[in-house]
Amino acid sequence: MKGRMMQVPLLTSDILKNAMQRYPDQQVVSRTNEGSIHRYTYADAYRRSCQLANALARLGVERGERVATLAWNNFRHLELYYGISGYGAVVHTLNARLFAEQLQYIINHAEDRLIFVDAPFLPMLEEVREQIPGVRGFIVNCDPEQMPETTLAPLYCYETLLAAESVVFDWPRLQATDASGLCYTSGTTGNPKGVLYDHHSSVLHAMMSGSSQYLDFSERSSVMPVVPMYHVCAWGVPFSAPLYGAKLVLPGPSMDGVSLQALIEQEAVDKAYAVPTVWLGLHNYLEASGKRIDSLKLVGVGGAASPRALVKLYAERYNVYWMGIWGMTETSPLATAAIPTPALEAMEAEARYDLQATAGRAMFGVEIEIFDANGEPAPHDGESRGNLRVRGPWVLASYFKGEGSGSFVDGWFDTGDVAVINPDGYLKIVDRSKDVIKSGGEWISSVDLENAALNYDAVNEACVIGARHEKWDERPIMLVTLKPGKHYDEAGLRAELEQRVAKWWMPDAIIVVDELPHTGTGKLRKVELRQDYAGFLINRQP
Known part of the structure; x- marks a missing residue:
């Protein structure tokens, strides 16, 4: 026997429509590419998303076609999320840190028909224009007076397009299984692969991830996704924040410590989300400047393992709860979290930090x-x-x-x-699995070694990779960057490591470098480091 309930599809357009009706005056705050602050409300965002949907119809976009964005976290990108998917097309977020060859491949593989682009990214598209013949037009996300010179064509101005359209749009009643978004994996090995989200999965993810089981959003929240909107939908926050009525603070292109601290203080941000390197950078700025982040109560941290040393530092110096999380492009992305439960909060601090550093x-x-x-x-x-x-x-x-x-x-x-x-x-x-080091038939965790190194005060960042070894097949080597003004000596670092890892895990070499390479989402580029240092141990042996 089947139930007799209405089969009403869950659609992304319903999220913003509900926000307009229920939280019309809640703010969306953006830092623009020029550095100024833009403010409006969910009601404003809804009306402009209606205008955008009307503009897509005028441009001849068909249902199911892919429409790309190449943009930072800002109010126009938010409108693109809802206007494109709600219209019935598929919003395809292009990673702004891609190499030209990857960008070309992804645009062609997705069969993008239009690309909405922030002006600073125009040179990226100019470089590959001849190799992406399927793109029918480019829309620059700016005001008419800001339209730049470019070789791209056909070319449109975002605000000019919207100004010609009605603020009313009859959103189609799509199927729940209709595609709504497309994100590509990082493609560290082989070509990137596309993950195609549907309306049902996106709305369910927003409902659960924004709930008290995970991000715990409400009208009282002021949330800032620092993780880019081109990376797995900024962990879904542009959908979950409006659904629960949270104030949404979008940092634009400015993710350095100076800019983040100013925005946190100015907008009373209490929850923010980013990879560990972002929070390391904010800490370095706070330590050097003496500035404060008193409103901030929680940071959600994913994309890489949470360094326990930072978990403890944020708790004891800034009174900020570090919430380790895990997910992937393939999981929409949020899946697990070390949320602050009563049981966890009742633990002794050191045991609590251990759990906060997990993925929850x-x-x-x-x-x-x-x-x-x-x-x-x-x-x-x-x-x-x-x-x-x-x-x-x-x-x-x-x-x-x-x-x-x-x-x-x-x-x-x-x-x-x-x-x-x-x-x-x-x-x-x-x-x-590709980063685990196999030495003499036994496994060594690069993540555990990296976290152990961060307990040594002079180490700013650590990366452990496997290098070829004649006897043991592979042995770990450690690359570290240092904090300015701190005393460092290798013996001191090794003494710290010996307290935390097995003796046979100890790196065969520790190398101080000026910087470590990262992907556009803040992850260490271990593939290229393994290539660069593959023969390091063999070559240095007599």
């Missing part, structure tokens, strides 16, 4: 499991390692155009992460 527990709708080499579930004892798999209603079932079929096993998505799960369900990512 899965929220409702997401199942996680670790599997051993034989494909059998591994124990949840906090020690046994396994390949992490995930499934749920906002986890992809297949990649765009059917690629990457090997990532799906018995109804699970194989993440490529190596992890442990403790008896209470807390997930800890030990390493990416």
Whole structure:
């Protein structure tokens, strides 16, 4: 017997329409590309998204076509999220840190028809214009008087397009399974693969991720997604914040410590989200300047392992709860979080920091499991390692155009992460499977070594990679950057490491470098570092 309830599809356009009706005066604050602050309300955002949808119709966009964005976190990008997907097209967020070859490949693979672009990114598109013949036009996200000189054509001005359109749009009643968004993986090995979200998955993700199980948004919240909107929908915050009526603070292109501190203070931001390197940079600025972040109560941290030293530092120096989270492009992306539960808050501080540095527990709708080499579930004892798999209603079932079929096993998505799960369900990512160092047949976690190094006061950032070794196959080497003005000596760092890791894990070399390479989302570029240092240990041996 089936139930007799209305089958009403959940659509992204309903999120902003609800925000306009229920939270019309709640603010959306953006730092523009020029550095000024723009403010308006959810009601304003809704009306302009209606104008945008009307403009898409006038430009001849058809339902299901891909419309790309190449933009920072700002109010126009927010309108593009809702105007494009609500119209029935697919919003495809292009990563602003891509190389020209990757950008060209992704635009052609997605078959983008229009590209909405912030003016600073125009040179990227000019470089590949001849190689992306399927693009029918470029819209510059600016006012008429700001229109730049460019070789791109056909060319339109965003504000000119909107000014000609009505603020009323009859949003189509799409199917819940209609595609709404498209994001591509980082493509660190091989070409990037597309993850195609639908309305149902996007709205469910917003409902659950914004709830008290995860981000805990409300009208009292002032939230700032520092993670770019071109990276997995800024972790879904542009959808979850309006759904729960939170004030939305968008930092634009300015993600340095100076700019973030000013915006946090000015807009009374109490929750913010970014990769660990962003919070390291903010701390460095606060330490040097003496500035404060009194309103900030929580930072959500993903994209890389949470350094326990930073968890402790943010708690004890800034009274900020560091919430470790985990997810992927393929999981929409949020899946687990170390939320501040009463039980966790009642723990002794050091035990609490240990759990905050994990990826936390899965929220409702997401199942996680670790599997051993034989494909059998591994124990949840906090020690046994396994390949992490995930499934749920906002986890992809297949990649765009059917690629990457090997990532799906018995109804699970194989993440490529190596992890442990403790008896209470807390997930800890030990390493990416390709980053684990195999030395003499035993595994060494690069993540654990990196976190141990950060307890030494002079180390600003650490990266551990495997280098070839004649006897042990691979041995770890550590690259570190240093904090300015701090005393460093290798013996001191090694003494710190010896207190925290097994003796045979100790790196065979520690190398001080001026900087470490990162992806556009803040992750370390370990692939190229492994290539650069592959023969380091062999070449230095007599």
